Amino acid sequence: MDKETIREQERQLLERVIKKDKNAFEALYKLTSQSVYFYLYRLLQSKEAAEDIHVEVYTQVWKNAGKFQGKSRVKTWIFGIARNLALNEIRRETIRKTQELNETFRDDHTENRVNQFAQKQHLQAAMDQVSAKHREVLDLVFYHELSYQEVSMILEIPENTVKTRVYYAKAALKEKLIEMEV
Amino acid sequence: MADKKITDERIPQYLTGQLTDKEKHRVDQMIEDDPEFEKEFAEFRQIKESLDDLSKDMPSPPAxxxxxxxxxxxxxxxxxxxxxEEQVSAEQAEPEKTDHSQVQPPLDFFAGLIERMRSWLSVPQAGWGVAALQMAVILIMVISMTTGPEETTYQTLTGQAVITTEGASMNVVFQDTATEKEIRELLNSVSAKIVDGPGASGLYVLAIDDPKNITAVMGTLEAANIVKFIQKRM
Incomplete structure (x- = not known):
C-alpha cells in the first residue's frame, strides 16, 4: 500500500471514529499503534511509561476525534497528542527518573554494547545518547518518514528549524560516535 | 551554494522516498559530482539504516x-x-416550581402604586379622589389574589398560552446547529408549543393540546434531525 492510500485510509477511519464506530477505531489503532508506540518508547526511554502513555493517547484519540480539523494527516495529529502527553509525563517524572534511567543506560548497557557491536550498533548506541530533541527529529524524519512540514506540525516549530535541527542532530551524533570510539 | 543547500535538505527526503524522479535524479548527480555531498549522503543513509534496524528490536505495544x-x-x-442523565433530571425538576410572580402581581407593586398616587394627589384640590382610587387599587388586589395559579399557565415563546393541565408535554433538546426558523417550522408542523426553556443545558418543555397525539408527535420530533433528545413528561 502506498503512503497516499494509507493516509486516505487513516482519514476515512477517523471519520467513522467521530461517529463512534468502535470497529473503525480498532482498525485505526492497528494501522498506527506500532509507530506511535515506537515514538513514545524512544521519547520516554521507558517501556512502562511508553505503555501507559500509549493507552492514554488512544483514549484521547477516541474522545477528541471530533476536534480533528483535517489540516494535517491523521497520523501526524495522533503523534501531536502522543508528544504532548509524553512531555507531560517527562515533566512529571522528570529529573529523578530520567536521570536515573540515563545513568543506568550509559553505565551498564551502552558501553558494553558499544564495545561488542559493529559500526551500525555503534551508531544506534550513539543515537541513544544524543539529546531527546535530536533523537526525536531523527526518528520522525528517518524512521517515521514524515515530511518536514509534518514534523514541523508535531514539534510546533517552523519548517526551516526542522531542517536545521536535522543537521545539528547529525552533527551531534557524529560527535558522540567520536567520543565513543576514543 | 544555495542550490547545494537545497539539495542537502533533500537527502532525508530522498532516503524516505518523498522526492519526484526529477528531484531524485538531481541528488544522484550531486552524489556523483561532489565528494563532500557524497559523504554527507552516506552519513544520512547510515542513520536511516540504523534506525530501520533498531525498530526490529523494538518492543511492540502490549497485547x-x-x-x-x-x-x-x-x-x-x-x-x-x-x-x-443528571442534567436532564435537574432540568425536569425546574419547571415544576410554580412561579407565582407570573400570575400574581407582587404586593410591593401595589404598595408602590398607592404611594405614587398619594404623591400625585397630595394637592388639596385633589384630595377628594384619593379615597376612591385607593378603593380601586384594593379591588384589583383582591381580584388578582383570588384567581390564584391553580392551573399553571405559561407565557409561551411560540404562540398563545397553553394550559398544560389539559394537554400533554415533553422535554426536548435541539441540536446546537438548529436555527430558530427550523425549530419553529418543526413545532408548527406538529402543533406543539414551547412552554418553558431553554434551561442551562438547552432543555425545552413542549406542550400539545391533545394528549392522544403525544405518541405521533414524539415520533415526528424524534425523527427530525434537529432534535437531539426527547422524553415524555409524566
Missing part, C-alpha cells in the same frame, strides 16, 4: 493495550451518560 484503551473509553462514556 492487552487495546482492551485497556476500550476499558478507559467505556468508563468515560458511562461517566458522560451519568452526567447527562
Amino acid at each position: 492487552d493495550a487495546f482492551s485497556r484503551i476500550m476499558d478507559n473509553i467505556d468508563a468515560f462514556e458511562a461517566e458522560e451518560a451519568k452526567v447527562s
Whole structure:
C-alpha cells in the first residue's frame, strides 16, 4: 500500500471514529499503534511509561476525534497528542527518573554494547545518547518518514528549524560516535 | 551554494522516498559530482539504516493495550451518560416550581402604586379622589389574589398560552446547529408549543393540546434531525 492510500485510509477511519464506530477505531489503532508506540518508547526511554502513555493517547484519540480539523494527516495529529502527553509525563517524572534511567543506560548497557557491536550498533548506541530533541527529529524524519512540514506540525516549530535541527542532530551524533570510539 | 543547500535538505527526503524522479535524479548527480555531498549522503543513509534496524528490536505495544484503551473509553462514556442523565433530571425538576410572580402581581407593586398616587394627589384640590382610587387599587388586589395559579399557565415563546393541565408535554433538546426558523417550522408542523426553556443545558418543555397525539408527535420530533433528545413528561 502506498503512503497516499494509507493516509486516505487513516482519514476515512477517523471519520467513522467521530461517529463512534468502535470497529473503525480498532482498525485505526492497528494501522498506527506500532509507530506511535515506537515514538513514545524512544521519547520516554521507558517501556512502562511508553505503555501507559500509549493507552492514554488512544483514549484521547477516541474522545477528541471530533476536534480533528483535517489540516494535517491523521497520523501526524495522533503523534501531536502522543508528544504532548509524553512531555507531560517527562515533566512529571522528570529529573529523578530520567536521570536515573540515563545513568543506568550509559553505565551498564551502552558501553558494553558499544564495545561488542559493529559500526551500525555503534551508531544506534550513539543515537541513544544524543539529546531527546535530536533523537526525536531523527526518528520522525528517518524512521517515521514524515515530511518536514509534518514534523514541523508535531514539534510546533517552523519548517526551516526542522531542517536545521536535522543537521545539528547529525552533527551531534557524529560527535558522540567520536567520543565513543576514543 | 544555495542550490547545494537545497539539495542537502533533500537527502532525508530522498532516503524516505518523498522526492519526484526529477528531484531524485538531481541528488544522484550531486552524489556523483561532489565528494563532500557524497559523504554527507552516506552519513544520512547510515542513520536511516540504523534506525530501520533498531525498530526490529523494538518492543511492540502490549497485547492487552487495546482492551485497556476500550476499558478507559467505556468508563468515560458511562461517566458522560451519568452526567447527562443528571442534567436532564435537574432540568425536569425546574419547571415544576410554580412561579407565582407570573400570575400574581407582587404586593410591593401595589404598595408602590398607592404611594405614587398619594404623591400625585397630595394637592388639596385633589384630595377628594384619593379615597376612591385607593378603593380601586384594593379591588384589583383582591381580584388578582383570588384567581390564584391553580392551573399553571405559561407565557409561551411560540404562540398563545397553553394550559398544560389539559394537554400533554415533553422535554426536548435541539441540536446546537438548529436555527430558530427550523425549530419553529418543526413545532408548527406538529402543533406543539414551547412552554418553558431553554434551561442551562438547552432543555425545552413542549406542550400539545391533545394528549392522544403525544405518541405521533414524539415520533415526528424524534425523527427530525434537529432534535437531539426527547422524553415524555409524566
